[in-house]
Each structure stands twice: as C-alpha cells, then as structure tokens.
Amino acid sequence: MCCALSLADRGARVTLFERNAPGRGASWAAAGMLAPAFEAAGEPGVHPALFDLCLAGAEVWKSFSSRLTALTGRALDYGDAGxxxxxxxxxxxxxxxxxxxxxxxxxxxxxxxxxxxxxxxxxxxxxxxxxxxxxxTDQQIDNWGVVEALGAALADAEVRVLSGLSVTAIDGEPGNMHLDAAPDDVFDAVVWTVGESARLPVHYEGEITYLVPEGAIxxxxxxxxxxxxxxxxxxxxxxxxxxxxxxxxxxxxxxxxxxxxxxxxxxxxxxxxxxxxxxxxxxxxxxxxxxxxxxxxxxxxTRDHGPILGASSIPGVYQATGHYRNGILLAPVTGELMAELVLEGRTGGFLEKFGMSRFDGAGENASSPSLASIR
Ligand SMILES: Cc1cc2nc3c(=O)[nH]c(=O)nc-3n(C[C@H](O)[C@H](O)[C@H](O)COP(=O)(O)OP(=O)(O)OC[C@H]3O[C@@H](n4cnc5c(N)ncnc54)[C@H](O)[C@@H]3O)c2cc1C
Known part of the structure; x- marks a missing residue:
C-alpha cells in the first residue's frame, strides 16, 4: 500500500492487486512497534545496514503519520512515550x-x-x-488504523484497488507488461509486494519462475x-x-x-x-x-533480517519484501525507495545494500539456525 501511494504521489497511475483485502496480511497481524533502537543490538548475522534503514524508517514516519492523521482525522496512537x-x-x-x-x-x-x-x-x-x-526513539502506531488510513490515502491519490484478485502470471517486457488478473490492461512496470508469499513462484512467459532464490524468504x-x-x-x-x-x-x-x-x-x-x-x-x-x-x-x-528491495530477475518487475519484524516501521521508507527506483531509476544507497544479490546461493541457509528463536 505504501509503494502504491508513493508511486501515485509521484504522478504514476497505479493499480493495486490484492488477493484478499489490502493490508490484512502480516501488516494486520503486527503489533505496530516502530522500534529502530531495538535493532541496534541485532543478533549475529543481521544485515550491517539494517539499523540505519530502521532509523531512516522511523524518520519518515514522523511526517507520514501526520499525513495519515490529517487525512482521516484519526490519531493512530503515534506518540512519543518511547x-x-x-x-x-x-x-x-x-x-x-x-x-x-x-x-x-x-x-x-x-x-x-x-x-x-x-x-x-x-x-x-x-x-x-x-x-x-x-x-x-522507539515508538508505536496502531497498525489497524494505519491500514485503514492507507486505504483512504490510496483512494485520495486515485489508486485503483482491485481486491480479491490473485496475480499468478506476468508476461511482457518493461513498458508492455501484462498480468493474468487484468488481461486487458498494459503496465509499464510491476512491483511485487506479496509479503511472505514472495517465496512462492510466479509464471513468467509461461515458465514457473522464482523471484527470490530458494530459502531467501x-x-x-x-x-x-x-x-x-x-x-x-x-x-x-x-x-x-x-x-x-x-x-x-x-x-x-x-x-x-x-x-x-x-x-x-x-x-x-x-x-x-x-x-x-x-x-x-x-x-x-x-x-x-x-x-x-x-x-x-x-x-x-530473511536470514539477515533485512528486506529485499530492488529489481527482480524478471525485467520490469521490482520487488519489496522480506521485511521480517520491521515491516510496519519500514513501510513508508520502502514506498519512497521503490518509487524512486521505478520512476526515476535511482539505485545506490539502501537499494544497493538491500538488493537481492546478497542471497545468491541462499538455499543452504534456508533454516537460518543462528537466528532461529523458536519458543
Ligand atoms: C506477529 C507479528 C508481529 C509483528 N510486529 C511488528 C511490529 O511491531 N513492527 C513492525 O514494524 N513490524 C512488525 N511485524 C512485521 C510486519 O507486519 C511485516 O514485516 C509487514 O507487515 C510485511 O508487509 P508486506 O506488505 O510485505 O506483507 P503483508 O502485510 O503480508 O502483505 C502482503 C499482501 O500480499 C497479498 N498477496 C500475496 N500474494 C498475492 C498474489 N499473488 N496476488 C495478490 N495479492 C497477493 C497478501 O494477501 C497480503 O495482503 C510483525 C509481523 C507479525 C506477523
């Protein structure tokens, strides 16, 4: 939802496909903590730039929460209690x-x-x-309220939201892309933001294709x-x-x-x-x-607890997933980064650090034993 909003903010015409209802996946189940400081002491193996990305995420929330509050009139429980x-x-x-x-x-x-x-x-x-x-510095927000406010923000930004539609197949090239969920429409680019389902394959030009290496998500x-x-x-x-x-x-x-x-x-x-x-x-x-x-x-x-942000193995398809326990904190900054990449071709910075290439050959570490904490 944040990716769609940031793209629309920059003038793109955006359609959001959602197999259920927008924001009812992990984003609904979450506790809504916006906790960069807690990532300062990441477990061994955590991405070295995750803490900085979390700090950047918390910074974006300051204005983003005001925007959502102004739009909906709801306080969203964003406070400064620490x-x-x-x-x-x-x-x-x-x-x-x-x-x-x-x-x-x-x-x-x-x-x-x-x-x-x-x-x-x-x-x-x-x-x-x-x-x-x-x-x-660690805050929180009501993630249910955020999802509802984002729905209002998307409507305000004229994003077309198509609920109850699964995307399972992508065809075409950048500037001329097709999705099975909307066969008559043509898209310039696709941003794949399917949460934990990113580990599942998609059909590309009729072939079963994995956008992330096995075990990366x-x-x-x-x-x-x-x-x-x-x-x-x-x-x-x-x-x-x-x-x-x-x-x-x-x-x-x-x-x-x-x-x-x-x-x-x-x-x-x-x-x-x-x-x-x-x-x-x-x-x-x-x-x-x-x-x-x-x-x-x-x-x-993800095994290094950091998201996967950037281009995928399919030309014209970008992905933003793997946000693990910080996806609410990182949602607005992810939207910004992805919109800059897709519309302005911007790379480098966090996009370079959190690209998919770091997971090449991820299969052998699929269970991430050093980071597992099962109770
Ligand atoms: C118990 C729990 C507590 C958490 N607490 C926090 C917290 O306190 N703070 C924090 O920052 N983060 C927290 N998180 C993490 C955060 O919720 C996630 O990182 C974040 O919600 C991921 O967002 P997402 O949009 O990638 O995934 P999701 O919210 O799961 O959204 C993905 C969407 O894609 C849809 N979809 C999947 N496949 C398709 C398809 N083929 N076609 C169409 N639609 C599809 C799904 O239906 C879903 O709605 C928590 C998570 C959990 C589970």
Whole structure:
C-alpha cells in the first residue's frame, strides 16, 4: 500500500492487486512497534545496514503519520512515550545490558533505569523488576488504523484497488507488461509486494519462475493476543526478551513467538497462555481481565533480517519484501525507495545494500539456525 501511494504521489497511475483485502496480511497481524533502537543490538548475522534503514524508517514516519492523521482525522496512537526494555530474569538482564552497549556504540539515546525509576515512569511494572532500559526513539502506531488510513490515502491519490484478485502470471517486457488478473490492461512496470508469499513462484512467459532464490524468504509465525485497555494498564511499549506489550487506545497487544519455517496463522491456546504468564511477570495487571482476541501472522523473514528491495530477475518487475519484524516501521521508507527506483531509476544507497544479490546461493541457509528463536 505504501509503494502504491508513493508511486501515485509521484504522478504514476497505479493499480493495486490484492488477493484478499489490502493490508490484512502480516501488516494486520503486527503489533505496530516502530522500534529502530531495538535493532541496534541485532543478533549475529543481521544485515550491517539494517539499523540505519530502521532509523531512516522511523524518520519518515514522523511526517507520514501526520499525513495519515490529517487525512482521516484519526490519531493512530503515534506518540512519543518511547519504549522500556525490562528485565526480571538474568537472561532478560543480559539482553538489556547488550542492548545498552549497542545503543552506546551507535549513539542511540537510551537511559539505564533502576527499578524504582522505571516504575515511576511506568507504574504497571512489577515490584520484582530488576532493571530497565528506556529507549526514547522507539515508538508505536496502531497498525489497524494505519491500514485503514492507507486505504483512504490510496483512494485520495486515485489508486485503483482491485481486491480479491490473485496475480499468478506476468508476461511482457518493461513498458508492455501484462498480468493474468487484468488481461486487458498494459503496465509499464510491476512491483511485487506479496509479503511472505514472495517465496512462492510466479509464471513468467509461461515458465514457473522464482523471484527470490530458494530459502531467501522464510515464513516466521508469530502468535499474539489482546486485552481490553484499562486505566492502570501499561502506557508505553514494554519489551522483555523476545516478548512485548504494545498498548494501543483500543487494545493492549501482547506478543509474540518467532517460529521460523512455520507458515500457518492458527493461534494455539497453550502458547497464548504461556505468553500471558511471561508478560504478567513484568506487568502483573496483564494476568487480569478477559483476552479479547488471539491471532497469529506470518512475517516475511530473511536470514539477515533485512528486506529485499530492488529489481527482480524478471525485467520490469521490482520487488519489496522480506521485511521480517520491521515491516510496519519500514513501510513508508520502502514506498519512497521503490518509487524512486521505478520512476526515476535511482539505485545506490539502501537499494544497493538491500538488493537481492546478497542471497545468491541462499538455499543452504534456508533454516537460518543462528537466528532461529523458536519458543
Ligand atoms: C506477529 C507479528 C508481529 C509483528 N510486529 C511488528 C511490529 O511491531 N513492527 C513492525 O514494524 N513490524 C512488525 N511485524 C512485521 C510486519 O507486519 C511485516 O514485516 C509487514 O507487515 C510485511 O508487509 P508486506 O506488505 O510485505 O506483507 P503483508 O502485510 O503480508 O502483505 C502482503 C499482501 O500480499 C497479498 N498477496 C500475496 N500474494 C498475492 C498474489 N499473488 N496476488 C495478490 N495479492 C497477493 C497478501 O494477501 C497480503 O495482503 C510483525 C509481523 C507479525 C506477523
């Protein structure tokens, strides 16, 4: 949706094809954290420029959120509360120490907090808290609201949205491209933004064609639940190990698992209960109240956690996928980069760093064992 909007902003006539309804894939399932600082301490093997791309993504959100808010009149929960990385267990403590060092090394604002200071800022935190790290640059947004606002922005920009239409075949050359979903239309270029489905083939000129090498995109399932918001509940994003709490105006989201190579969207009760127990250790009020929703989504993972942005192996077809756990944060900057590439032929910078060529011969690392975190 952001790619379509950025292209239309620059004067292109754009059609968006969506097999279901726009924005109801991973973008709907997400927690909406906009968390560049959290990427400062990426696991071993993470793309060296991912942190910089995430910072750029957070910067674009500042004006992009205002644009969406002005258009729809909705605040979208974009705020400046920052996030708190919290620790009770030794493992969580080690994690926030590593994050603090990484932030220090990269010049990212962060404040190490004693438990009582953290609880003063966030009274919902447990009395057992051992310490916390404040990350003022990490924000959040209501991703459901964003998707709805993007729908309004696309209508405003006169993007033609065709829902319920799968694209499975592409033919032709740049300037004269055809899609099976709209046989009578001719397109100059195609931007392939199918999320985790990018690992599946497409027919090009009748041949089964993979746009990314086998193993470059890995489905990574995440399970979450939500509770109704309440007065004494958390007011900002809380991180604890791989878990997090993202309180929105309409719901408190708690997540998530990272199940590599799993591509179903079925949420399991026992997993949700375990997530809730873990979250309640950090924020005891989360043990109370009825769960309002449980769900799961599939992240388009890559082994270096960075997206794939740029030209594909088919002339005239570009791709923007593999945003893994940062696709909400990176959506507006991805739109900008792709529109510059497609319409102005701009390359270099992030487009060069996040091109597909880095995955040549990816097959042998398909399961990404050094980065797998399966709970
Ligand atoms: C549990 C979870 C938590 C997350 N939390 C965060 C977070 O806090 N912050 C953050 O920044 N990111 C988060 N993410 C990551 C983020 O949601 C994704 O990286 C991002 O949504 C990917 O966007 P996308 O447009 O590439 O994919 P999607 O949102 O999945 O969209 C792809 C769309 O393409 C459509 N499609 C697929 N194939 C075809 C076809 N052949 N023809 C037509 N349409 C097709 C699909 O129906 C889908 O709607 C989270 C993800 C999950 C699953």
């Amino acid at each position: 996030a708190l990385a919290c620790a009770i267990t030794q493992e969580q403590g080690e994690r926030i120490m590593a994050l603090a060092s990484a932030c220090e090394a990269r010049g990212v604002p962060h404040i190490c907090l004693e438990p009582e200071d953290a609880r003063r800022r966030e009274p919902s935190l447990s009395a057992e808290l051992a310490g916390a790290l404040e990350l003022p 890995v489905p990574v399932k995440g399970q979450l639940f939500s509770l109704a918001p309440r007065k004494a509940g958390p007011r900002r994003v809380l991180r604890f190990g791989p878990g997090y709490v993202a309180p929105k105006a309409s719901r408190i989201i708690v997540g998530s698992t990272s199940e590599w190579n799993v591509d179903d969207t079925h949420a399991e009760l026992n997993v949700i209960e375990a997530l809730r127990r873990e979250a309640a250790q950090i924020c005891p009020i989360l043990a109370e109240g009825q769960i309002t929703r449980i769900w799961a989504g599939v992240r388009p993972g």
